[in-house]
Amino acid sequence: MKVRARAATPRARRRRPVSDAIVLTGRTIRLTRRNLDAVLTAMLPSIMLMLVFVYFFGGALHTGTEYVTYVVPGVMLLCAGFGSANSAVTVTHDRTGGIVDRFRSLVGGTPILAGHVAASVLRNTVASALVFGVAFLIGFRPDAGPLDWLAVAGILLMFILAISWLSACFGLIARSPEAAGGFTFLMMFLPYPSSAFVPIDTMPGWLHGFAQHQPVTPVIEALRGLLLDRPAGDSAWQALVWCGGILAVAAGLSGVLFRRRTA
Template sequence: MAARSLNISRRSPDALITALMLPVMLMLIFVYFFGGAIDTGTAYVTYVVPGAMLLCAGFGAASTAVSVADDMRCGIIDRFRALDIGGIPILAGHVTASVLRNLVSTTLVLAVALAIGFRPQAGPLALLAAAGLLTAYITAISWLAAALGLAAKSPEAAGGFTFLMMFLPYPSSAFVPIHTMPTWLHGFAEHQPLTPVIESLRALLLDRDPGTTPWVALAWCAGITLAALALTALLFRRRTA
């Protein structure tokens, strides 16, 4: 199932290139267009990279929702069920392919960031912890995207549902410090799921003490994954009943 999903992506090079290049372009826009006007206490490229990687994951998850919705519309699910393939393996294939695609795209974002001046200072263990946290986040939003794809009535609607996932990095600490935002936005920006993930990645990559923030981030990732799994199972039974 994962190989099938990857083959589908390979047959849509325009969508794949967009998913790979758009986060890179956005990072370059923020660094070179706005970075000089934003005071973060460090080089802006150093500040923005964790948020750019999560933004990249959001774009990648959008394609997962669209693929699931397309499978539900075209009738391939009925053929798989006739072969005694359950819903979870089918959707797990989409999620596995999403994780692999997103890891490639975030690696590309990191490579471009290194080329324009980003210099991580983390040791091997911190880099491994950052990679593990990023993978946990990508897995969580991929399962959430699969659930949204099941809930959508069409691939176009699935793409619209994932707008929220791509929007969430903006009202967080991804691109500007939270204290520079309007006061009424502070509470949401500080306590939404992406902020602890971003702050943890930033601390781990720059060899700073993250405190308990990574555990908060992992708790968010686990909660989103479990909720998405339960919702996925429920929606699949309803859509295929």
């Protein structure tokens, strides 16, 4: 009877993916609390860029409104994307450090990755709120109503969730945490060829196609329209389609990659 009880324990644990993911989320958050410099490093570039663009370049850029009002949605996405991309480093660190091998026999792959993603969403939600606070201090005054704010929060959370799963995939592919850091550079760069900092029609003509049809632009335009109470056109549903597509592909691919990279 004792042998049966011991043999049943791992099976029982595998039937609790949600509780396992919650436990592993708590572990990742505790690791984050011990490494606050990494959190500050994720937030400070976005805040510094916002201050640089507003105070150094804002007077020379004409966007049809006060520049701080124009640039904040793009900075929010820059912060969310850059912070979420750090999950690639933490996933690679666990995989190459042997932690994944210890957890895999107990909880399986999905709760391990879901724990990293959930911690990323919580961490970057707090970071986004702090960036919003700095934006208010330097003069950002949105016209959004309560429902608009709910929509902004929903789109931003969807984007963070999608990029967190995508970065988890990259973390499973990368051979070292240093290599995984390349994904953070990609997410740091992607908002620049978009409508984040200047209108797309001010860019060279050959860049218009990419800037208009990459995932960051519709998300920024949707946030800008909601925050400023302006028509966003098709940007809202395009943003949801982009985020939903990235999320579905990344979540599915992460399961395949986990089995192959940890076999």
